[in-house]
Amino acid sequence: MASATSSSANTAGGGAVPEVPELDPGDRLLCGPGPSNVHPRVRAAMQLPMLGHLDPDFWDILLDLVAALKAVYRRSDGLSLALSASGTSGMEAGIASLIEPGDTAIVAHAGFFGARIVEMANRYGANVVELNAPFGQIVTVDRLMDALRKNPDARLVSVVHAETSTGVGYPLQELGDALSRSGSDALLYADCVTSLGGQELEPAAWSVDYAYSCSQKALGCPPGISPVSLSERALERIRTRKHPAPFSFDFELLEKYWIERPITYHHTLPILQYYALYEGLRLCLQEGMEARWARHHDAGTYLQGGVRSRGFDLLADPELQLAQLTAVKVPEGIDGKEIQTKLLRRHGIEVGGGLGPTAPPIWRIGLMGVNANRETADRVLDALDDVLDR
Amino acid sequence: MASATSSSANTAGGGAVPEVPELDPGDRLLCGPGPSNVHPRVRAAMQLPMLGHLDPDFWDILLDLVAALKAVYRRSDGLSLALSASGTSGMEAGIASLIEPGDTAIVAHAGFFGARIVEMANRYGANVVELNAPFGQIVTVDRLMDALRKNPDARLVSVVHAETSTGVGYPLQELGDALSRSGSDALLYADCVTSLGGQELEPAAWSVDYAYSCSQKALGCPPGISPVSLSERALERIRTRKHPAPFSFDFELLEKYWIERPITYHHTLPILQYYALYEGLRLCLQEGMEARWARHHDAGTYLQGGVRSRGFDLLADPELQLAQLTAVKVPEGIDGKEIQTKLLRRHGIEVGGGLGPTAPPIWRIGLMGVNANRETADRVLDALDDVLDR
Numbered sequence: 001m002a003s004a005t006s007s008s009a010n011t012a013g014g015g016a017v018p019e020v021p022e023l024d025p026g027d028r029l030l031c032g033p034g035p036s037n038v039h040p041r042v043r044a045a046m047q048l049p050m051l052g053h054l055d056p057d058f059w060d061i062l063l064d065l066v067a068a069l070k071a072v073y074r075r076s077d078g079l080s081l082a083l084s085a086s087g088t089s090g091m092e093a094g095i096a097s098l099i100e101p102g103d104t105a106i107v108a109h110a111g112f113f114g115a116r117i118v119e120m121a122n123r124y125g126a127n128v129v130e131l132n133a134p135f136g137q138i139v140t141v142d143r144l145m146d147a148l149r150k151n152p153d154a155r156l157v158s159v160v161h162a163e164t165s166t167g168v169g170y171p172l173q174e175l176g177d178a179l180s181r182s183g184s185d186a187l188l189y190a191d192c193v194t195s196l197g198g199q200e201l202e203p204a205a206w207s208v209d210y211a212y213s214c215s216q217k218a219l220g221c222p223p224g225i226s227p228v229s230l231s232e233r234a235l236e237r238i239r240t241r242k243h244p245a246p247f248s249f250d251f252e253l254l255e256k257y258w259i260e261r262p263i264t265y266h267h268t269l270p271i272l273q274y275y276a277l278y279e280g281l282r283l284c285l286q287e288g289m290e291a292r293w294a295r296h297h298d299a300g301t302y303l304q305g306g307v308r309s310r311g312f313d314l315l316a317d318p319e320l321q322l323a324q325l326t327a328v329k330v331p332e333g334i335d336g337k338e339i340q341t342k343l344l345r346r347h348g349i350e351v352g353g354g355l356g357p358t359a360p361p362i363w364r365i366g367l368m369g370v371n372a373n374r375e376t377a378d379r380v381l382d383a384l385d386d387v388l389d390r
Numbered sequence: 391m392a393s394a395t396s397s398s399a400n401t402a403g404g405g406a407v408p409e410v411p412e413l414d415p416g417d418r419l420l421c422g423p424g425p426s427n428v429h430p431r432v433r434a435a436m437q438l439p440m441l442g443h444l445d446p447d448f449w450d451i452l453l454d455l456v457a458a459l460k461a462v463y464r465r466s467d468g469l470s471l472a473l474s475a476s477g478t479s480g481m482e483a484g485i486a487s488l489i490e491p492g493d494t495a496i497v498a499h500a501g502f503f504g505a506r507i508v509e510m511a512n513r514y515g516a517n518v519v520e521l522n523a524p525f526g527q528i529v530t531v532d533r534l535m536d537a538l539r540k541n542p543d544a545r546l547v548s549v550v551h552a553e554t555s556t557g558v559g560y561p562l563q564e565l566g567d568a569l570s571r572s573g574s575d576a577l578l579y580a581d582c583v584t585s586l587g588g589q590e591l592e593p594a595a596w597s598v599d600y601a602y603s604c605s606q607k608a609l610g611c612p613p614g615i616s617p618v619s620l621s622e623r624a625l626e627r628i629r630t631r632k633h634p635a636p637f638s639f640d641f642e643l644l645e646k647y648w649i650e651r652p653i654t655y656h657h658t659l660p661i662l663q664y665y666a667l668y669e670g671l672r673l674c675l676q677e678g679m680e681a682r683w684a685r686h687h688d689a690g691t692y693l694q695g696g697v698r699s700r701g702f703d704l705l706a707d708p709e710l711q712l713a714q715l716t717a718v719k720v721p722e723g724i725d726g727k728e729i730q731t732k733l734l735r736r737h738g739i740e741v742g743g744g745l746g747p748t749a750p751p752i753w754r755i756g757l758m759g760v761n762a763n764r765e766t767a768d769r770v771l772d773a774l775d776d777v778l779d780r
């Protein structure tokens with residue numbers, strides 16, 4: 001991946017010093033399940049002068065960032081901020097904050113990330129009611145509401161809005177409406193890692209209490225930041241906790257840092273990553289969320305047409321198929337991993353494979369952020385034709 | 391801080407869309423306690439093509455990064471990797487991993503960050519034996535060893551190698567040697583956030599079991615990454631835990647991602663931040679660790695001479711004074727905060743103030759990474775003269 005260079009390293013006293021080769025990564029068209037390619041304006045923002053995390057001008061940037069997050073999450077109440085962490089930590093922050101040991105949590109899963117939520121909930125001592133469905137399907141709203149009737153003490157209901165491992169979407173609005181009508185105290189927790197910025201998402205209107213996402217998919221930023229959005233109900237739950245959440249994910253302390261002025265030190269934020277997110281959100285709002293969702297929809301359905309016309313089957317139930325992420329079944333007799341390697345080495349194109357040991361043989365093709373357009377879809381389809389010798 | 395620009399944001403359906411101003415941060419010479427300015431080669435590395443976190447070429451980069459981390463931490467055994475998180479999370483990851491509820495932890499503190507370790511240990515259910523000393527001083531090795539004799543069941547002894555809030559260094563080698571001679575099973579945990587790369591640090595030779603640092607101080611990278619180094623004893627402790635640590639800080643899972651091949655997915659790493667760290671560590675090794683420590687020492691002592699010659703007093707006991715970070719007492723009758731603001735607005739220079747409500751009135755001046763040189767010291771001294779009208 002890189003050429004070794006001569007090093008002037010001083011080895012005195014420290015034993016052997018390794019030759020660290022010059023960093024020389026190849027160009028990639030990132031059409032897997034994420035990260036997607038970073039928008040040039042986002043890259044440029046990361047070259048701006050770096051302020052300190054306690055600089056009053058940076059505090060102003062944070063307030064603008066919160067306003068932009070609220071607009072992208074379409075939620076003016078509650079708390080919106082971004083964790084200095086991956087989407088996985090966004091997942092963990094929500095479970096750690098909204099679940100206490102012994103609490104009942106109803107967790108629906110039909111893929112890798114839903115199953116990971118089960119693992120997280122177990123880690124924090126929840127009494128987990130697991131509902132699952134085959135890959136490509138979902139646990140229906142009826143099944144979830146039935147489980148809630150049988151577990152009226154449930155404190156949390158968890159679904160994955162866009163399951164990154166299967167390309168399946170969840171009817172989150174329908175679930176939120178049903179939960180809302182039921183009068184249950186259970187909070188609605190939704191993995192929005194692959195949905196935010198790429199499809200309609202309305203946490204406030206849909207009664208979602210905790211939504212978390214990432215920076216590196218439909219937002220078109222580099223990975224490393226997890227934008228989250230909490231309802232007032234979720235904040236109230238956090239304020240009345242008996243057991244502390246991890247310090248890094250303590251929303252009461254984070255709210256003090258992000259919102260109150262003068263600022264209270266919590267941790268040193270990854271400043272350049274926040275510049276990136278700032279510009280990424282600004283791009284979303286300048287494009288308009290509806291236009292952005294429509295662009296992702298157009299690119300994805302175009303790709304899916306091309307995939308199907310080549311005789312491939314998709315993993316997802318067609319009614320539930322995401323636009324921004326498509327899981328294609330690898331036909332019998334083809335080594336899916338070998339095809340991925342050829343796409344990478346011959347064409348510089350990354351597509352994903354199945355995630356985890358139980359995944360079926362699939363390719364996962366994402367068209368997100370700057371890659372959500374028909375031209376990119378054609379590049380992937382042409383490259384697939386080439387490596388499959390069609 | 392920024393000029394408003396016209397926005398083409400689509401407001402249909404989403405309510406009012408905020409005008410997000412163009413990002414336009416001012417130039418800064420970052421001479422507070424961190425972040426320091428980013429080395430130009432590190433900035434350039436962040437503009438390289440972005441690989442995915444599951445790209446085999448990125449896996450190679452990670453292995454080179456681990457080799458570089460081991461060289462910078464001067465430890466070939468145990469586990470060295472970098473958390474996708476701040477130094478604060480590095481602090482938390484160590485406590486969460488090495489302490490179980492009810493374990494006794496002896497925590498020495500004489501400043502903000504030592505006190506934060508007490509808070510973390512309490513959060514994870516430790517029986518904390520607190521030892522403290524006034525700001526500018528340390529809890530001596532004798533006091534710590536005495537506390538260990540009185541608490542022979544202690545599982546952890548914690549100190550801050552370089553206290554970021556006071557500019558005080560800890561004789562870590564002396565403590566490590568004493569602990570080692572004592573035959574205690576207690577692990578030695580050391581906050582090295584402000585020491586790694588800026589002064590001698592030899593975790594293996596000094597019997598340090600858990601050392602954590604950050605990317606944005608003496609390593610000259612942007613904030614967001616926490617390099618950590620664990621001994622074999624620390625790993626053994628982790629493998630025999632009864633209660634799980636947070637998933638994000640689970641070193642057994644992280645070791646699988648970083649070290650094993652083919653890689654096991656854990657979370658999506660902030661790729662560009664790792665490019666930055668890679669180049670930052672490469673710069674350290676090319677300069678040579680001893681040369682880098684000497685450069686920080688020269689710049690810091692030069693600055694301290696200039697500060698003292700102007701009649702200012704330093705907070706730290708002279709025997710314990712760090713070179714890379716200097717806490718200057720604000721003289722009676724001067725508003726320290728106002729001076730900081732003038733330095734920032736007139737000269738674009740950031741210096742720190744006291745951290746936390748109990749801090750005495752001080753300025754904290756850091757000369758770290760690219761700023762560790764006499765020219766930068768002179769710029770800060772000249773600017774201080776100007777804003778103090780001397």
